Amino acid sequence: MMADRKIIHLHKDGEDYYFGSVSAIYSVFTKEDIGVSYGSLRNYAISPDKPYSNKHVTIKEGVLISAKGNRGIKNNPPRFSRGG
Known part of the structure; x- marks a missing residue:
């Protein structure tokens, strides 16, 4: 299981943005853009049951769902014998 x-x-001005961490938000937006500093947002402890919202943004935490793939898995190729 993965x-x-x-x-x-992050939802801002009718647009949706997706980040891998709270700190990554600040690589795109300033604290003035979103109305809260990194330290305050970190201390707020966003969770799936506890989103953060102010007059500038709504920030939620979720889970990325992806299919289990076979990429990177090496199969044993079939062995062929050459007639001899």
């Missing part, structure tokens, strides 16, 4: 991967969903 581990759940956390995703941070």
